[in-house]
Amino acid sequence: MNYQFSNRISKIKVNPLRANARKNMEHPDVISFAYGFPPEVAFPSKQLSEISQKLYDLENHETFLQYGPSEGHPEFLTALGKRLSSVVNVYDSDTDDLMVVSGSTQGMDLTVKAFCNEGDIVICEAQTFSGAVNSIRAYGAEPLAIPMKGETIDLDLVETALIADVDHKIKLIYLIPTFQNPLGTSMPLADRIRIYELAKTYGVMIFEDDPYGDLLYEGEPIPKIKSFDTEGLVIYSGSFSKILAPSTRVGFLVIPKMAYQMVLLGKQTSDSHTNQYWQLVAAKFMTDYDFEAHIEGLRELYKEKFMLMMSELDKISPDLMTYIRPAGGYFLCGKLSDALDTRRFYDYLIAHQVAVIPGNVMSVEQEGFDKYFRLNFTKPTLTEIRKGIKIISDALKVASISSSAEIFEQEAM
Ligand SMILES: Cc1ncc(COP(=O)(O)O)c(C=O)c1O
Known part of the structure; x- marks a missing residue:
């Protein structure tokens, strides 16, 4: 069949976040700062199962x-x-x-x-x-x-x-x-x-x-x-x-x-x-x-991760990367210094099994933001945050050393 898709659907760009979400879930060894997922401990399973039971016990539950x-x-x-x-x-x-x-x-x-x-x-x-x-x-x-x-x-x-x-x-x-x-x-x-x-x-x-x-x-x-x-x-x-x-x-x-x-x-x-x-x-x-208490619990859970990620990132020299400190939410966005080699940065992260979202993915035109990378801090554990940010820090150093060496090589030519 020669399918004739509508212009409307053909204009939509494949979302790499969705395409990769399954793969990410299948790789437990990867430290992932990539997706905007809550951690499993954030789900109020006990209350949800109680509510569920009560709903099915209702006489008019068919409604x-x-x-x-x-x-x-x-x-x-x-x-x-x-x-x-x-x-x-x-x-x-x-x-x-x-x-x-x-x-x-x-x-x-x-x-x-x-x-x-x-x-x-x-x-x-x-x-x-x-x-x-x-x-x-x-x-x-x-x-x-x-x-x-x-x-x-x-x-x-x-x-x-x-x-x-x-x-x-x-x-x-x-x-x-x-x-x-x-x-x-x-x-x-x-x-x-x-x-x-x-x-x-x-x-x-x-x-x-x-x-x-x-x-x-x-x-x-x-x-x-x-x-x-x-x-x-x-x-x-x-x-x-x-x-x-x-x-x-x-x-x-x-x-x-x-x-x-x-x-x-x-x-x-x-x-x-x-x-x-x-x-x-x-x-x-x-x-x-008490829904507000539940949300307060989420704030406490995420704040601890957020504070740890901030303090780990603050150990990295602003000559390598900068970011705007958020006041809440799920994400922050790092920006590599202009001189850094983006490809080497990502190669290092892939080799050391750390996942982040490249800036272009989260942009309208999917280009022009290759120096940015998004980090999620709600899903990873505290240990993963410590380990993962250390690897990001090393990746930045590798990207900076390589790019300086390349500049030196180019100048020498
Ligand atoms: C800014 C923004 N809007 C909307 C959504 C989608 O949320 P929902 O799960 O309610 O569809 C997200 C999810 O990641 C988001 O980041």
Whole structure:
């Protein structure tokens, strides 16, 4: 058969993260800083099995085995709404509605589906979550990569792009303002206000992707962009993947009321509804257990790993690599000094069985960021962090010695 695939699907780039995820799981000897996985000890298995048992003991337990509403299970939406208005401060039931989605990946997909035509443009941080970039391309829209300036997308360049967009092709601004993936950075409040004002001035929606927002280890939380959305410009996206378990595939969107129905229509042609069982488990965890204490436990667990990784990295000379210290989340991003030989750096890591994510993978164009590498600090153990960062440190030295030798060779020629 000569398959004729759609232009839409042909534009999507193979995601090496997904392709390699299985391989990584099959190699226990590798110290992996690569994937954004929680460690197994983070799963509240005891509570989940208790909840599960109770759900099956309910007389009307067949209800969660039945088809359910696309918007979400009412019990889940009520529990979630309370948490989002009181703890996270991104939900006001007068102006917004909640929608469950099958992982926040689907939330981005549905948003692009609802707002973008083929040829439309979505502004993105140049280094960003590859899943979102693929969602944009899947609908024939184009991601416009704007470089970072410190911890924020370059706002002057965003403004320039918006001014130049006389045909109003820019429909969305996709941002991960808190504990960015891959950079670990957080946009300061003043920048959040400025980008919101830009969106308002130019009539563009913002998609605030926030799967890591609860995982703060240092300093004070920064208000979400959604918290000052008075104009219905921001769709806020959250997930239970990093605070409960990724396999639940329970994520959610906070959507301005006027936009809600169109996004919902998109969901109905996509999966009709999200897994009801896991919505109920998440709901019961929020109502019958101390969910905030569980999250506090995750913060403590990850903070110890985070602090260790920082202290190990701080032993490395800034002549070899630099990084911006995150305040929370799952990742940080190292940057090799310009003089270092990137290929030798990776060859050394592969030979010594340490896995990291090369910067180009987590970028819109999959090029231009070969000096960057992303490190996850939640999945590896403390021992693996110590051992793995030592190997990274050695790899940097090898990459620097070799490149100096090469320069010497070239100069001698
Ligand atoms: C920024 C960002 N958005 C969305 C996701 C996807 O999350 P989910 O598991 O809820 O689909 C991830 C996962 O790694 C992510 O890093």
